Amino acid sequence: GAVVSQHPSWVICKSGTSVKIECRSLDFQATTMFWYRQFPKQSLMLMATSNEGSKATYEQGVEKDKFLINHASLTLSTLTVTSAHPEDSSFYICSVHNRAPSSEQYFGPGTRLTVT
Amino acid sequence: GQNIDQPTEMTATEGAIVQINCTYQTSGFNGLFWYQQHAGEAPTFLSYNVLDGLEEKGRFSSFLSRSKGYSYLLLKELQMKDSASYLCAVLDSNYQLIWGAGTKLIIKP
Numbered sequence: 001g002a003v004v005s006q007h008p009s010w011v012i013c014k015s016g017t018s019v020k021i022e023c024r025s026l027d028f029q030a031t032t033m034f035w036y037r038q039f040p041k042q043s044l045m046l047m048a049t050s051n052e053g054s055k056a057t058y059e060q061g062v063e064k065d066k067f068l069i070n071h072a073s074l075t076l077s078t079l080t081v082t083s084a085h086p087e088d089s090s091f092y093i094c095s096v097h098n099r100a101p102s103s104e105q106y107f108g109p110g111t112r113l114t115v116t
Numbered sequence: 117g118q119n120i121d122q123p124t125e126m127t128a129t130e131g132a133i134v135q136i137n138c139t140y141q142t143s144g145f146n147g148l149f150w151y152q153q154h155a156g157e158a159p160t161f162l163s164y165n166v167l168d169g170l171e172e173k174g175r176f177s178s179f180l181s182r183s184k185g186y187s188y189l190l191l192k193e194l195q196m197k198d199s200a201s202y203l204c205a206v207l208d209s210n211y212q213l214i215w216g217a218g219t220k221l222i223i224k225p
Contacts, residue, residue, distance in 0.1 A: 034213075043203060043217040044159070093158050097211075104149070105213060107158040 002028035002096050006108035013084055013115055021079045021111045023094030029074040030096035034105065035067075038091045050077040050094075084115045118142045120216035122204050127222045128194055136189045136202050136219045144209020150178050150189045151203040153218065159203055162189070191221075199223045 003026040013019050023033055033050040048069055049057040056069035068080040081088055091112055095105040119141045128134040140148070147166040151159035165171055165180035165187060177190040189202055204216040 041220075043215045046213070046215075091156075104161055104164060107160070110158040112156075 002026075002030070002106040004094065004096055004106050004108040006092075006094055006111050008111060009109060010112040011114070013113070015085055015115055016083055018080055018082045019084055019113060021081070021092055021094075021113075023077045023079070023108050025075045025096045025106075028096055028106070030077075031074060032097050033071060033077040034095045034097065035069065035077075035079050036093045036095065038093060038110075044093065047079075052077075081113065084113070086115045089113055089115045118206075118208065118214045120204055120206060120214055122202075122216045122219045124217070125220045125222065127224060128191075130194055130196060130223055130225050132194050133190065133192050134194060134221065136191075136204075136221065138187045138189070138204035138216060140185050140187070140204070140206045140214070140216075142206045142208045142214050145182060146207040146209065146211060148178075148180055148187050149203075149205045149207070149213070150176075150187075151205065153201045153203055155200075162202075194223050196223050196225070 005024045007022045031052045035047045036044040037047050038044050046059050047062045050069045050071040052071045052074055058064045066082055071077040091110050093110040094108045097105050122138045149164050150162040152162050153159040163178035165178050168180055170179045175192045180187045201218040201220050203218045205213045
């Protein structure tokens, strides 16, 4: 399966600052990457679908101007949380989608964001 | 609307067997996944079913009935390390994953 990395694995920032999270597909060229958010004791919530070379597709209720996604290459997508607030504190996970018969998603290890 | 239902929490004893059920109502169906997620970690893939029947993989088995919109994950010979959340997810007609809220499995010695 694909190997996906995320950086940083955890970050603490002050309210009002911006934070960039990187998602790298290490051995798989991913034209599509997914960004999820997970609050404690809740399931994964899809935020957006990141498409290489084009604009991301955001889910309803997710502010595209607040969560900036850039998918500049087949191996890298970035999520920037702009003007972060404490309610943005969450576990952010990226994944790549394999369109082979199993259509399995491979998840990165996640990034724990805490906004103080 | 699209909906995935699974129990919120289950408790089982080490060495025993537990079955976690999942029912779904989605627009189209291109397969059902089970993922395991330990606290503070990302989900890891357990199984994928697209045809009816039972898929066995070691101590874990997954069953699917498309006509009933139903799946279960069967865990045998439970170990303490199996304590985790188990997420059911369905791939809909647009190849978008629809996630259940997860079932927290607590294993007691």
